[in-house]
Amino acid sequence: MTNTQGSEYTKLADVYDTLMEDVDYGLWADFIDVLMLQHHPDPQTVLELACGTGSLSYALRQIDDYRILATDKSHEMIAKARKKKDKSNNAIQFQVMDFLDININRTFDVVVSIFDSINYLQSADEVQQFLSQTQKVLAPNSLLIFDFTTPKNSVKSIDYLDDEEGYTDDGYRFIRESSYNPDKQIHTNSFKIEELADDQETVIQQYRETHQQRAYTLQQMLDIINESTYNIRAKYDGFDFEEADEQSLRITMVLQCPNTQ
Ligand SMILES: C[S@@+](CC[C@H](N)C(=O)[O-])C[C@H]1O[C@@H](n2cnc3c(N)ncnc32)[C@H](O)[C@@H]1O
Numbered sequence: 001m002t003n004t005q006g007s008e009y010t011k012l013a014d015v016y017d018t019l020m021e022d023v024d025y026g027l028w029a030d031f032i033d034v035l036m037l038q039h040h041p042d043p044q045t046v047l048e049l050a051c052g053t054g055s056l057s058y059a060l061r062q063i064d065d066y067r068i069l070a071t072d073k074s075h076e077m078i079a080k081a082r083k084k085k086d087k088s089n090n091a092i093q094f095q096v097m098d099f100l101d102i103n104i105n106r107t108f109d110v111v112v113s114i115f116d117s118i119n120y121l122q123s124a125d126e127v128q129q130f131l132s133q134t135q136k137v138l139a140p141n142s143l144l145i146f147d148f149t150t151p152k153n154s155v156k157s158i159d160y161l162d163d164e165e166g167y168t169d170d171g172y173r174f175i176r177e178s179s180y181n182p183d184k185q186i187h188t189n190s191f192k193i194e195e196l197a198d199d200q201e202t203v204i205q206q207y208r209e210t211h212q213q214r215a216y217t218l219q220q221m222l223d224i225i226n227e228s229t230y231n232i233r234a235k236y237d238g239f240d241f242e243e244a245d246e247q248s249l250r251i252t253m254v255l256q257c258p259n260t261q
Contacts, residue, residue: 004207008120009052011193011207013076016053018168019176028114029059031239031252032145036110039233039254040143047071047108047137049099049146050117054081057092069104071097100129107139113146116250119213122186124224127216131228135257144230144255151215153249154180154187161189171196173203185215218246221253230255 004011012019036043044067048057051070060066070092072078078096085092097103099113100121111134121127134144161178168174177190193207216224218235225232233254235244244251 001203002205004205006207006209008209008211009072009074009077010209011076012174012191012209013053013074013080014170015166015168015172015174015191015193016077016080017055018166018172019174020055023055023115025055025059026062027239029056029063032056032112032114033060033063035145035234035236035252035254036112036143039256040109040141043109043143045069045108045110047104047111049097049102049111049113049134050115050120051081051094052077052115052117054084054092054094056112056114057081058084061091065091068092069095069108071095071099073098100126100133102133102136104137107137108142109139110143110145111138112144115147116149116213118146118148119187119215120211122212122214124220127221127224128227131225131230131255135229138257140257140259142257143233144257145252147250147252148216148221149187149213149250150217150248151180151182151185152247154185154215155182156249167200171198171200180215187213187215189213218244218248218251221251225253225255229258231258 046066046068048070051072054070057068057070075096078094081094158180164176173194175192180187189211191209194203195205197204233256236252237244237248238250
């Protein structure tokens with residue numbers, strides 16, 4: 001057995017969809033779709049950032065004829081996303097791209113990023129960089145929609161995230177260890193991913209990946225956004241249309257580009 005230390009979302013890409021099998025991306029896409037229609041007069045083009053294996057984009061395409069470019073920093077996640085593409089679904093383009101270095105020469109009606117991806121940004125400066133990079137691909141009045149998780153969520157979720165174990169259909173076992181440092185607001189997830197022999201017991205190879213995300217309070221995120229030129233259209237509590245507050249576990253922000261940039 002060999003131990004291999006990988007960077008984020010390399011080997012995890014092989015088990016990601018199993019890890020997420022309880023996540024209802026259809027419901028999440030319905031929520032994002034309503035937000036787009038509520039806050040934009042005629043959304044047609046969508047750029048997804050940190051799309052992972054593309055589940056949100058595929059679900060959005062089921063709802064409407066959106067023209068979607070879905071991007072992620074991880075080559076492995078994008079490869080998985082492309083593999084899920086069937087013949088009827090050529091309407092989504094996939095591209096490897098770091099959302100801190102956006103290099104696309106056109107604008108979109110909506111830029112969206114879900115599922116804690118922004119929490120990978122570990123400082124206010126990085127979030128600022130994200131906000132200014134996204135403005136490169138938004139026209140006046142276009143929307144930026146993203147969610148982030150809060151320290152309350154990290155404290156609450158540790159119990160069920162820590163020691164989580166699962167198996168994929170194609171011979172992998174994974175174990176997640178999860179911890180949270182409340183002083184630094186840093187949530188660490190360490191994954192052990194084992195490639196199993198046909199007997200489903202013998203470990204052929206073992207991989208490890210460690211992920212660190214920063215939890216932000218609502219006020220911290222508002223302070224960062226208020227330094228940018230974005231207008232805040234709305235802030236929602238989880239998947240509800242209730243306004244987020246300091247008790248919220250996950251917050252979805254809807255920002256709008258100013259009329260003139
Ligand atoms: C928790 S996953 C969410 C994936 C997807 N949005 C979903 O809902 O399943 C976080 C994703 O963020 C991506 N990511 C992290 N930092 C990134 C960056 N700087 N630029 C682009 N993608 C990034 C990772 O590669 C990973 O696919």
